[in-house]
Amino acid sequence: xxxxxxxxxxxxxxxxxxxxxxxxxxxxxxxxxxxxxxxxxxxxxxxxxxxxxxxxxxxxxxxxxxxxxxxxxxxxxxxxxxxxxxxxxxxxxxxxxxxxxxxxxxxxxxxxxxxxxxxxxxxxxxxxxxxxxxxxxxxxxxxxxxxxxxxxxxxxxxxxxxxxxxxxxxxxxxxxxxxxxxxxxxxxxxxxxxxxxxxxxxxxxxxxxxxxxxxxxxxxxxxxxxxxxxxxxxxxxxxxxxxxxxxxxxxxxxxxxxxxxxxxxxxxxxxxxxxxxxxxxxxxxxxxxxxxxxxxxxxxxxxxxxxxxxxxxxxxxxxxxxxxxx
Amino acid sequence: xxxxxxxxxxxxxxxxxxxxxxxxxxxxxxxxxxxxxxxxxxxxxxxxxxxxxxxxxxxxxxxxxxxxxxxxxxxxxxxxxxxxxxxxxxxxxxxxxxxxxxxxxxxxxxxxxxxxxxxxxxxxxxxxxxxxxxxxxxxxxxxxxxxxxxxxxxxxxxxxxxxxxxxxxxxxxxxxxxxxxxxxxxxxxxxxxxxxxxxxxxxxxxxxxxxxxxxxxxxxxxxxxxxxxxxxxxxxxxxxxxxxxxxxxxxxxxxxxxxxxxxxxxxxxxxxxxxxxxxxxxxxxxxxxxxxxxxxxxxxxxxxxxxxxxxxxxxxxxxxxxxxx
Numbered sequence: 001x002x003x004x005x006x007x008x009x010x011x012x013x014x015x016x017x018x019x020x021x022x023x024x025x026x027x028x029x030x031x032x033x034x035x036x037x038x039x040x041x042x043x044x045x046x047x048x049x050x051x052x053x054x055x056x057x058x059x060x061x062x063x064x065x066x067x068x069x070x071x072x073x074x075x076x077x078x079x080x081x082x083x084x085x086x087x088x089x090x091x092x093x094x095x096x097x098x099x100x101x102x103x104x105x106x107x108x109x110x111x112x113x114x115x116x117x118x119x120x121x122x123x124x125x126x127x128x129x130x131x132x133x134x135x136x137x138x139x140x141x142x143x144x145x146x147x148x149x150x151x152x153x154x155x156x157x158x159x160x161x162x163x164x165x166x167x168x169x170x171x172x173x174x175x176x177x178x179x180x181x182x183x184x185x186x187x188x189x190x191x192x193x194x195x196x197x198x199x200x201x202x203x204x205x206x207x208x209x210x211x212x213x214x215x216x217x218x219x220x221x222x223x224x225x226x227x228x229x230x231x232x233x234x235x236x237x238x239x240x241x242x243x244x245x246x247x248x249x250x251x252x253x254x255x256x257x258x259x260x261x262x263x264x265x266x267x268x269x270x271x272x273x274x275x276x277x278x279x280x281x282x283x284x285x286x287x288x289x290x291x292x293x294x295x296x297x298x299x300x301x302x303x304x305x306x307x308x309x310x311x312x313x314x315x316x317x318x319x320x321x322x323x324x325x326x
Numbered sequence: 327x328x329x330x331x332x333x334x335x336x337x338x339x340x341x342x343x344x345x346x347x348x349x350x351x352x353x354x355x356x357x358x359x360x361x362x363x364x365x366x367x368x369x370x371x372x373x374x375x376x377x378x379x380x381x382x383x384x385x386x387x388x389x390x391x392x393x394x395x396x397x398x399x400x401x402x403x404x405x406x407x408x409x410x411x412x413x414x415x416x417x418x419x420x421x422x423x424x425x426x427x428x429x430x431x432x433x434x435x436x437x438x439x440x441x442x443x444x445x446x447x448x449x450x451x452x453x454x455x456x457x458x459x460x461x462x463x464x465x466x467x468x469x470x471x472x473x474x475x476x477x478x479x480x481x482x483x484x485x486x487x488x489x490x491x492x493x494x495x496x497x498x499x500x501x502x503x504x505x506x507x508x509x510x511x512x513x514x515x516x517x518x519x520x521x522x523x524x525x526x527x528x529x530x531x532x533x534x535x536x537x538x539x540x541x542x543x544x545x546x547x548x549x550x551x552x553x554x555x556x557x558x559x560x561x562x563x564x565x566x567x568x569x570x571x572x573x574x575x576x577x578x579x580x581x582x583x584x585x586x587x588x589x590x591x592x593x594x595x596x597x598x599x600x601x602x603x604x605x606x607x608x609x610x611x612x613x614x615x616x617x618x619x620x621x622x623x624x625x626x627x628x629x630x631x632x633x634x635x636x637x638x639x640x641x642x643x644x645x646x647x648x649x650x651x
Binding site for chain 1: 480483486487488490492494495498587588589605610615618622625632633634
């Protein structure tokens with residue numbers, strides 16, 4: 001399945017831009033040539049040379065075979081706009097920001113949300129919890145980045161100095177300097193709002209999923225037995241109910257990944273975060289197809305790989321699956 | 327001893343369609359059920375209220391342009407016309423109830439025109455997505471064999487791919503620079519709107535196929551088409567409706583996302599495009615809060631309405647979730 005997903009993704013990524021029948025490479029070269037103010041006689045020649053470099057002069061199927069074989073080796077080609085920078089170099093700048101933001105918020109939301117859902121079902125008639133859940137559930141209906149805009153509005157009216165966009169304080173050097181403590185603080189300060197907007201919105205979904213599973217688990221025979229044995233409430237909750245309800249949540253995790261990745265990309269755009277989402281917008285506005293293809297492929301690959309990873313770890317978490325397979 | 331009831335006094339058992347009063351048999355139980363499903367009521371109510379505002383706006387809202395002529399909502403949302411040009415960035419404390427944007431468009435009018443446009447994208451895309459998904463689901467469940475295999479592999483391999491990114495590729499390749507029209511947006515989004523419904527409905531069909539009443543119909547010689555449309559469809563409809571509402575929300579999310587990326591219909595004042603222009607011109611830093619708040623509020627209301635509706639429909643489709651009375 002994983003291989004097929006990767007193949008489908010790379011095929012889509014290869015064919016879609018070519019269906020459009022435009023030539024961003026030639027357009028870019030003509031643009032550059034015109035910017036100089038005089039007509040460069042060699043411009044046609046230059047287009048031809050660059051098309052050869054990109055392999056656009058070969059028949060489509062040869063291009064396709066070359067593309068897929070290169071993509072499998074993670075060679076995503078070179079950017080058109082930022083020639084001769086390779087797409088891999090561009091992605092290397094952005095992916096760490098995206099990955100840390102995405103993974104951290106995913107983990108936080110998953111853990112807190114599941115805990116809330118478990119408590120919600122366990123302490124059934126606790127009004128405080130139910131009142132706290134209402135706004136969180138309402139939040140879960142709206143997209144991440146819309147809530148991000150709301151946060152921006154709120155924070156801007158409270159503290160005009162608070163950084164609303166970008167990922168870090170651009171110091172004297174203008175590029176990240178990880179040895180500087182104030183730089184690291186500025187990274188945290190910049191990352192707080194994007195992280196908050198993703199975490200807060202995803203809490204509700206996990207909480208509801210967990211609550212549903214807890215309802216099922218509470219009806220199981222072993223819960224009745226645990227209660228009959230006179231086990232303390234806390235042990236029953238943590239060792240019996242939560243442990244068994246958490247498993248299906250992991251399945252939900254692998255289903256939600258695609259949506260989360262799309263959501264994180266949009267949040268990055270709202271907050272001007274320096275991850276691959278921001279790079280995607282830039283590449284779109286510059287018609288830089290190799291970079292767009294690279295980002296889309298990388299994220300599709302990452303999501304599929306994470307899904308595969310979750311599927312593979314599932315038997316470790318749930319020994320019943322393993323014994324079934326044997 | 328109790329006297330035996332006469333045969334004629336045995337209440338008539340309803341035989342389904344076309345017998346007796348439609349209101350009493352179909353609509354009244356529905357209304358009675360709705361009263362027990364506050365989520366569904368709330369969701370429908372919210373959306374109806376929103377749409378009511380839109381209709382009222384189309385009928386009654388008008389403003390004077392700078393030349394003193396009355397303009398309806400369509401005139402007030404044209405940024406390129408002379409009507410707008412003289413009133414950029416007016417705050418909401420004057421004659422325009424929600425102020426005007428940088429192009430001089432009346433923001434209340436933009437909301438009135440934009441809400442149905444955004445909803446239209448969601449409805450078209452979801453209708454195509456659920457329709458195609460349903461056909462594929464029945465094909466997969468009924469033909470089985472390699473047809474089922476292919477459909478399953480395609481669906482399973484598409485679901486992990488982040489949909490928005492593929493849509494970005496499609497939208498950039500289709501019409502770069504000029505942006506798509508509202509209807510083209512809907513069709514683009516519908517391209518990826520079918521795998522989810524197909525998967526959900528297929529598993530329902532597979533379960534339903536083994537039920538007693540379907541078996542009964544099969545044994546009494548009903549054709550496959552008859553079983554699908556007369557026996558299964560009525561029972562599937564809550565699922566289909568729930569997955570339709572979820573698809574509308576998903577499609578609107580995708581459209582607003584694409585628009586926020588700058589890939590939407592540049593000349594249509596949809597909600598997502600209003601958000602895009604806000605991000606693009608960094609309106610917040612210019613303190614144009616009255617331009618940013620309305621689209622956010624409407625989008626939030628729209629999503630919460632759809633969310634409540636789909637939660638309510640889930641309850642219809644899955645009786646285990648129903649509240650004990």
